[in-house]
Amino acid sequence: MNKTKKFISAEAVGIGHPDKIADKISDVVADYLIEKADNKQEARTAIETLISGDDIIVRGEFKAESEANKNLDKKEYWKSLYWNLKNEIIDKVFKPLRDKKCYNFNIKLSEQSEDIAQAVDKENQEIGAGDQGIVYGYATNESENFLPIAFNIATRILQEVEERIRNKTLLNAGYDMKSQVILEKTKDNYKVHTVILSVQHSKNYDEFEFKTKLSELIKKAAKVFLPNINYDFNILINSSGQFIKGGAEADAGVTGRKLMVDTYGTIAHHGGGAFSGKDFTKVDRSGAYIARYIAKNLVKAQLVDKAEVQLTWAIGKPTPLSININTFKTNKVPVNLLIRSVRKFAPLKVKDIIEKFNKQEIKFSAITNYGHFNNQNTPWEQTDIANKMKRYVLAQLKKRKK
Template sequence: MASHYIFTSESVSAGHPDKLCDQISDALVGHYLRQDPFASVVAECAVSTGILFVSVKVAADAVVDIPNTAREIILDVGYDQGAFNGRTCTVMTSLSEMNGLRPRFDETTLDEEGLSQLTAQENVTLFGYACMHTPDLAPLPLWCAHRLMRQYDGVRRKTLRYLAPDAKCQVGIAFSGRMPRRIDSITLLASQQDSRVSLATLHTDLIEQVIRPAFADQPFAPDERTRIQINPEGAVFEGGPALHAGLTGRKNGVDTYGGFSRQSSAALSGKDPTRIDRIGAYAARHAAKNIVAAGLAEQCEVQLSYSIGIAEPVSVRVETYGTGRLDDDTLTDRVARHFDFRPGGIIRRLRLRQLATMCHGDLYRRLAVYGHVGRSDLDLPWEATDEAEALQSWIS
């Protein structure tokens, strides 16, 4: 790897069409699971000008008002006027039962043999990553980008009411010797609802109320050499689904590591806790984060591969990029023996049935924006470093 380089990551606002779809899909999953913790549900959305399509496949002892849930989220995000409006848009739904297609089980009552009979339902390869860039042990480029988008969404709702919900940003970090040194560039694209606001005013407002506050009291902040671009191609009015379509699960990089690490081969949002393509990514992150937290490596990627009909991952691999205190083969062997990566084992160990009741029942929707990992604002079980002390014994 080059000793000096720039790495960029992108984040998007809650009003980006893809993230709007993710929020609706995950909110529906949460609604079903709050009523029936053992529900099986897959929810996917597509959105464009004036129309939202929602597909839900479910096996649950629950009833959810799908169109009303979708409209509530659209309006809450800020689409209450213009060509895409939560009150007037068409909401089309496809609801189908999948009773009998997926086993219904309570992993807390199963013995080892029972857990081994709960096999993966998908062929999938998943990645978890952690590094020492930030207190959350997440890559700095994406961590910075998420801070900008969180700040944007906050001021749009409170002070800069002329801003539209749709925005995205890219942050470039200068690296030297594997470690981040400074913020090299920031590109922020924002849409607006009021054409009377000039581009110059937009530029000033976003620097003063979004960019500077986002990095206040942080170890990394823009400096005099940081290149800042705001709407470099001119003003964007309204944005959102009226400008570009959205789909559930299209922002995997935003949801995970911003491209700094490999990302999993499947989307995360819109799936219940029995789906290995979602919870396996969480389990891999949990293992990687605890390895770094234990001081076993400065950065770590954990790869898990699953095959349909098999409970254990068919492949476990640990890569520390030369920063490990043990060699990667040894770490791989110990991680595979220490962590239970079977689907039922992951659900039980990370208490994933309880997620739907967290954050006043709104956790699934909150997961859908600003990333599924590196979230110090949410008490996520896969973000806990509860195994770090045990792992330290490997080097004692």
């Protein structure tokens, strides 16, 4: 009897994809507002961007008081803010894309709602969640960075292509690109079934040479995560035909429209809230980051082979209302002990999460692309509580046996 084949799929997008341009703009604006605030810990941002054709529209709310702006009247302040943000966006977003196009900027921000502000900043210094929400974090032991192999390959392919564009060894390529990887689950590991890659290109290009180089990059990227790779897999490059028009010229881009690309490439759940443009009081962002931190530490502690951590929040409340852990039947110890170890060692209060994350200066715009959990230097990628969790759980098991 033939068993049904099991396939795992993941996708990624490049830095020139219109949705990621919108995400980047929102993060650049958030970075700027937080950096200019006298008290960075009290700065608040919730920025949304729409980019389409020649138009860039930035909207949102913020709270970031600055001594330097107190002497300006409101009209002068908003005028100064507009030009500063416009220059920041051009320098941080479009220059790296080598995009010299002229855009119509429409930037209008308002001050954070008093209702939201009073829910977040309590008189007793306890910080409440900036919104209600459900967030997920995921980790697996199938790769060194605790991310799914399919997502790793999809992401690595685009990073390889981008590097070749920058060093001019892949000519006539543009930064708008998208990859998709389909792996077939085998008895011991995975085998590559299909890789789909779309890369923007100039009108006059050598199609055969272009696709040959991309095929080589695909195989090189896949081999990093599957050393014993099979090379008999399907490769589809620009399967719809030509891909000349890209970026916002071809498709509108909106902040938060690539949620699965920001996390685990469809392998795990996503709560639905976007990350980009938001400060750490927004648990859509910080809650998802701490959920990833918890999942990764559980896997690092070898208490599970994979874990998906779900946290639920209510606006104004300092801690999650519930914690759920799905181990996909890979847990070595009872799940209730895993949850107890999380409550004991993981920072769960919004205030504690922010303090942990702010121990090193985080630039949101530096982590916009290629997944928010792909930079191993960020604080939520640390595995500093894994040993504590393991010792605690083993001690609790020992007590139960007595």
